[in-house]
Amino acid sequence: MTERFGGYQNEIYLQGLGGTFPPCSTDATKLEESAREILEPGPFWYVAGAAGSGATARANREAFDRWRLVPRMLTGATERDLSTTVLGTPMPAPVLLAPVGVQSIVHEGAEPAAARAAASVGLPYVMSTASSTSIEDVAAASGEGPRWFQLYWPTDNDVCASILARAKAAGFTTLVVTLDTWTLAWRPNDLDHAYLPFIKGEGLGVPLSDPVFRGLLEKTPEEDAPTAILRWISMITGTDSTWDRLPFLREHWDGPIVLKGIQHPDDARRAVEAGMDGIVVSNHGGRQVDGAVASLDVLPEIVAAVGDRLEVLFDSGIRTGADIAKAIALGAKAVLVGRPWVYGLAHAGEDGVRHVLRSLLADLDLTMGLSGHRTLADLTPASLRHA
Numbered sequence: 556m557t558e559r560f561g562g563y564q565n566e567i568y569l570q571g572l573g574g575t576f577p578p579c580s581t582d583a584t585k586l587e588e589s590a591r592e593i594l595e596p597g598p599f600w601y602v603a604g605a606a607g608s609g610a611t612a613r614a615n616r617e618a619f620d621r622w623r624l625v626p627r628m629l630t631g632a633t634e635r636d637l638s639t640t641v642l643g644t645p646m647p648a649p650v651l652l653a654p655v656g657v658q659s660i661v662h663e664g665a666e667p668a669a670a671r672a673a674a675s676v677g678l679p680y681v682m683s684t685a686s687s688t689s690i691e692d693v694a695a696a697s698g699e700g701p702r703w704f705q706l707y708w709p710t711d712n713d714v715c716a717s718i719l720a721r722a723k724a725a726g727f728t729t730l731v732v733t734l735d736t737w738t739l740a741w742r743p744n745d746l747d748h749a750y751l752p753f754i755k756g757e758g759l760g761v762p763l764s765d766p767v768f769r770g771l772l773e774k775t776p777e778e779d780a781p782t783a784i785l786r787w788i789s790m791i792t793g794t795d796s797t798w799d800r801l802p803f804l805r806e807h808w809d810g811p812i813v814l815k816g817i818q819h820p821d822d823a824r825r826a827v828e829a830g831m832d833g834i835v836v837s838n839h840g841g842r843q844v845d846g847a848v849a850s851l852d853v854l855p856e857i858v859a860a861v862g863d864r865l866e867v868l869f870d871s872g873i874r875t876g877a878d879i880a881k882a883i884a885l886g887a888k889a890v891l892v893g894r895p896w897v898y899g900l901a902h903a904g905e906d907g908v909r910h911v912l913r914s915l916l917a918d919l920d921l922t923m924g925l926s927g928h929r930t931l932a933d934l935t936p937a938s939l940r941h942a
């Protein structure tokens with residue numbers, strides 16, 4: 556049965572009062588530290604690491620600290636309604652699981668475990684093109700849960716069309732096109748640990764199960780894995796697409812399309828002009844351009860630039876309920892969360908992911924209630940002050 560948001564605060568408190576320990580910390584800001592103890596250095600740094608010196612990853616967190624909520628009293632916020640609908644997808648709270656590839660490097664259950672956890676809480680799971688598992692297997696694990704599909708855009712149009720058709724047939728409703736990772740950034744942690752999961756054959760669940768991609772190969776991936784891996788890598792990296800390629804996606808996807816990785820108001824306006832349905836204001840969790848602006852710092856100007864002409868989602872740096880409330884107050888319709896639930900997966904598989912998600916939702920619910928906000932619409936720039 557699908558569990559819906561509501562009562563998680565009580566449930567988590569009751570577990571604690573009853574002496575039951577959670578599968579991992581209830582504080583997402585502590586999960587990185589404990590994940591370091593259980594993961595090998597290569598996988599740990601792949602997840603926790605960022606581009607270059609890590610300046611942008613730190614800036615993402617610092618940006619949240621520069622905003623403070625101003626609690627209001629006697630607003631009757633005893634009962635809250637955190638539910639929303641984003642691009643036709645109803646959700647119990649404005650939170651999605653950000654697309655994360657190569658999950659098999661932290662847990663053998665990988666994407667199906669995370670997708671099951673998301674479905675059990677009712678939150679949308681955004682499946683990555685770089686998943687370790689096939690589209691169809693993730694869809695089966697999602698069951699009735701909402702699911703979106705994230706595209707790393709293959710240069711080969713036939714392969715791209717095949718992947719989109721499979722995602723559509725498997726019940727993925729919304730397409731998230733990631734623009735900021737057309738090649739992998741300078742990531743010293745991965746180089747120092749000689750750890751590039753793709754080269755080792757991780758994160759290939761989508762192409763290896765794709766008949767059109769397989770049809771391009773002279774030998775099957777089982778016979779000649781290195782050639783298949785390099786063919787796929789060269790198809791999804793090394794070539795930056797341009798705005799005039801977007802109509803191809805519209806032609807092959809009849810649901811909403813969201814561009815992920817927008818950081819400039821002019822790019823947000825171009826997304827409107829291109830007829831896109833949404834954007835994710837994101838710097839990929841600081842994993843791509845070291846020294847780039849914090850994602851939260853550009854959110855207000857991007858929201859002002861597009862108004863309600865498309866839906867603005869946000870990610871990069873969300874760790875607490877207060878962070879979610881701040882992003883919503885600054886104009887995001889919903890947020891995507893990345894590393895915290897991946898650490899939950901590393902700690903305890905499906906249960907770990909579920910615990911991280913429930914904790915975030917309970918934290919958001921309490922933060923809203925105690926600061927006098929009954930619904931998401933009550934969260935506005937007036938709810939915040941600069942620290």
Ligand SMILES: Cc1cc2nc3c(=O)[nH]c(=O)nc-3n(C[C@H](O)[C@H](O)[C@H](O)COP(=O)(O)O)c2cc1C
Pocket residue numbers: 601602603653654655656657683684685686705733815837838839840841842870871872873891892893894895897
């Ligand atoms: C290990 C890892 C793998 C990721 N893989 C993808 C991916 O396949 N596709 C994508 O669009 N973003 C990917 N991202 C970026 C996330 O979707 C998201 O933008 C980022 O994690 C948000 O920042 P946060 O981790 O601070 O929440 C990945 C992030 C991590 C940590």
Ligand SMILES: CCCCCCCCCCCCCCC(=O)C(=O)O
Pocket residue numbers: 656685707736738739751753788792839842
């Ligand atoms: C010989 C050159 C090797 C370059 C290896 C490039 C591999 C590219 C794969 C890109 C997908 C990235 C998916 C995960 C992600 O978004 C992230 O880690 O962040």
